[in-house]
Amino acid sequence: MKMIVNKLLTIGRVSIAYLLIVSICNISGAFAQRRGGHMSRPGSSGSTSRTPNNNRANRPNTGGINRPNNTANNNGNRINNNNSGNRNNGNRTNINSGNTNVNINVNNSRNTVVRQNNYRPYTRPPYVYGGRSFYSYHPYYYHPYRPFYWGPAYHPWGFFIAALATTAIIVTVANQQYHYDQGVYYTQSNGGYTVVQAPVGAVVTTLPSSAQTVVVTGSTTNNYYYGGTFYEKSSKGYTVVPPTAGSIVTSLPEGGKETKVGDVTYVKVGETYYQPIQQDGKDVYEVVKVDEVKQ
Template identity: 60%
Template sequence: MKNINKTIRKTAVICLCGSFFLISIDSLAQRRVGGGGGIHRAGGGVQNRQSRPAVTRPSTNRPEVTRPGSNGSGTKITRPSNNSKIGDRNTVNNRNSNNRTGNRNTNISGNTINRNGNNVNINVNNSVHVRNNRNTIVRPGPRPYVRPPYIYGGYRYNCYHPYYPRPYVPFYWGPVWHPWGFFVATLAVTAIVVSVESTQYHYDQGVWYTSTNGGYTAVPAPVGGTVNNIPSGAETVYTGTVNNYYYGGTYYEKDGGKYTVVAPTAGTIVENLPEGGEEVTIGDAKYVKFGETYYQPVQIDGKNKYEVVQVEKE
């Protein structure tokens, strides 16, 4: 009987140990299975986020990215796509900013000459008129001046009429007239060739041209140039001795049946000045400079006109 009881006790102990061993193994297996990446626990349904590889999230994988430093250097950014956009944008902005500044600086000459903005012709080379000074000599006035000259900067500015200031407004001489510096690719069939002192000019309807690369450029009319006809809209002006015919800033004298370009005579009164003139501030007065000829705004019989100024060195 004692042996039977011992046998029963041993069997019970063995069963208990076996059960405990099986429970331990099952628990350990469940921990290993629950700790695997991306596997849900059967009871909780909670995902173990610590198992996700850090390299799979671009938002958290930023150690290799370096922000620009305080010195503004853009070379420290290591993102190729973003860097190229930032670099291009900065380069364009800087280039545009520099160009705008450069353009603005080159347009400001610092001179007292104010170019009028009412010109209607746009393809004009404004430097052309300074290369031809054949018609810039003003012939002296026919009679003495009774008015004292305006003196400034070592020069005397003589006029017969009082100074009447007003803004310079160019006169539009029509679509076939062009200011000095205007470029055309071809000339009309009415254009003729005029030779003056071994230089060939092309004349057409009151405008004088010289040949340039690929076309023709309007220039000041050469003194001595002779043509058979001048535009019908030419104004007759009296110089004090003879009549001149004035058109588009050019003066002609009739010689038989032809018309010859002459220099303007001091004291001559004209109603209008063409496009291409410049307002010049001389002391307290403003003149209009057309080529090298100065015009003073005057008023005669209630009408606004211009008088050719005689400029003399003191």
């Protein structure tokens, strides 16, 4: 009986040992298989065998410094943007509201035709040069052209301002609106107002106090002159008219240009020629009548 018990104990020990060995082997194999599978996974973030496509240094469209399509020198670059601060249409870059020499193309042709003085024939022969005859009542006397300044309310043609004074009124000529203020005419332009030559036919009720009376010799009508513009008084007020040939003014506005015609230097304002002369010992200008020489 004792021998049987000893055999059973021996068999039990062997079975337990066998089970322990099998369990250990299974655990070791599973652990080894798990580790081996981990190292061979191609897309694992912690693996040293990660494929090149997951390497940030080689990704062409990532947020790194090698992005070819998102650099600061492409379409979003304000430095190369042709519209950054430079308005080319109307070109505000070259307009300085404090500079009376701004370069603006203004059509002044509506006030450049000289009216002939039908009341006073010319007694002096014209100066003929270049196929044209230049008529004047007084002899030529050169003196340098010096633009005249009519005061703080006056601005020359081409001058730009951002806003008008509250005293400005609207004047309509040939279905076009102008703004008039203290002897100066404006048209609305991009971002403000530009001074233009007074349009012939415009009627205003008042003139600046410094307007000059111009006597038209032989006529009962007197003209008025201010800032390069001639007016005639009527029942409605003062109407802008072309200059009358032979009219004499003491000053010319800014924007004129000394123009050499043969041996005579005229001052051309718009398309009107003014001849430098002397009257009563003073330097003044006479409006010249210009005709084409008839062949």
